[in-house]
Amino acid sequence: xxxxxxxxxxxxxxxxxxxxxxxxxxxxxxxxxxxxxxxxxxxxxxxxxxxxxxxxxxxxxxxxxxxxxxxxxxxxxxxxxxxxxxxxxxxxxxxxxxxxxxxxxxxxxxxxxxxxxxxxxxxxxxxxxxxxxxxxxxxxxxxxxxxxxxxxxxxxxxxxxxxxxxxxxxxxxxxxxxxxxxxxxxxxxxxxxxxxxxxxxxxxxxxxxxxxxxx
Numbered sequence: 261x262x263x264x265x266x267x268x269x270x271x272x273x274x275x276x277x278x279x280x281x282x283x284x285x286x287x288x289x290x291x292x293x294x295x296x297x298x299x300x301x302x303x304x305x306x307x308x309x310x311x312x313x314x315x316x317x318x319x320x321x322x323x324x325x326x327x328x329x330x331x332x333x334x335x336x337x338x339x340x341x342x343x344x345x346x347x348x349x350x351x352x353x354x355x356x357x358x359x360x361x362x363x364x365x366x367x368x369x370x371x372x373x374x375x376x377x378x379x380x381x382x383x384x385x386x387x388x389x390x391x392x393x394x395x396x397x398x399x400x401x402x403x404x405x406x407x408x409x410x411x412x413x414x415x416x417x418x419x420x421x422x423x424x425x426x427x428x429x430x431x432x433x434x435x436x437x438x439x440x441x442x443x444x445x446x447x448x449x450x451x452x453x454x455x456x457x458x459x460x461x462x463x464x465x466x467x468x469x470x471x472x473x474x475x
Contacts, residue, residue, distance in 0.1 A: 265474060266290040267398065267466055270324035270334035272301060273365070275427045280335075280459070282450045287463035289470065291333065294324070303327045308350065313338065313395040314408065316350060321399035331406065331469065333462075335396045337454065339429045341417060342389040343380060348372070352429070369428055373421055376432065380417055388416040390433060392441070394454040396462050398469070407465040411457025413441070425449065 267284075269277055269291050277293035284291045294300035306323040310316040313336040320334035338352030348355040356371035357363065363371070380388060392413040398406040413433070421431035423442025426449060430442035441449060450456055 265470070266292050267470070268297065268300075268324065268328055268330045268332045269293050270320050270332040272305060273427075275365075276335075279446075279450060279453075280455060282446070283453075283456050283459045284463060284466075286450075287459060287467070289463050289466045294328075297328055297330070300328060308336070310336075311350060313350060313393055313410075314397070317395045317397040317408070318399070318405060321397040321405070322403060325399040325401045326403070329401050331398060331400055331473075333396060333398045333466070335394050335455065335458065337392065337394040339376075339433070340391050340393055341376070341380070343383050343387045348376070365427070373429060373432055376417065376429070377420070385416060388418075390415060390417050392429070392433060392454040394458040396455075396458045398462065398466060406469060407462050409458040409461035411454045411459070411461065413452065413454035413457070415441070 267289060269280055271277060272294055281291055294303060303324065306319055308316045308319065310319055316336035317334050320336065321332050324334060325332040336350065338349050340346045340349055356368065356375045394411045396409045400406055415433040415435045417432050418434040418440060422440045423431050425444060425446060426442040431440055433441045435441065
């Protein structure tokens with residue numbers, strides 16, 4: 261493992277980088293995004309061919325670790341809806357139009373949310389249970405998987421989007437207190453989310469890796 265003072269987040273999503281930087285800061289683990297590395301933003305995004313969150317997170321972590329020569333942390337996250345048999349699941353990011361769609365992220369988010377609401381039209385609240393899932397994987401440039409974790413954020417799908425914080429399906433996931441994920445202040449979301457849950461599990465291992473690398 262190359263000596264480093266931070267872990268590289270294997271994502272080009274600036275919203276995710278911002279959120280994960282805040283989450284890991286509280287655990288004492290410094291992280292940077294691909295855009296913070298020379299040429300990092302130009303690394304081609306790998307096709308997410310896995311059919312589980314674990315498979316896709318491992319794939320991304322290994323591809324970016326080899327490409328950057330650094331320890332990389334990838335996550336695969338998505339929404340599981342009970343009434344849809346767990347869909348959209350690993351297809352969450354490209355639910356409406358399929359993987360590789362070049363539309364801006366905000367446009368894709370809107371289309372995904374609209375498709376989900378249309379599919380749940382007429383489904384009663386008690387059958388709209390759902391959760392965000394996050395699997396995190398850290399990998400080294402030599403192809404070693406160093407650590408894995410999994411976290412959940414439970415709720416149900418509302419009837420219409422609410423809230424302006426967050427991204428993706430955040431405006432649709434209604435929590436037990438009646439607010440959507442997008443209505444949570446960022447600090448509260450970062451403490452409660454599926455990424456926060458996965459980060460809490462994996463952070464001690466990442467901190468130990470950095471400590472050993474920088475002795």
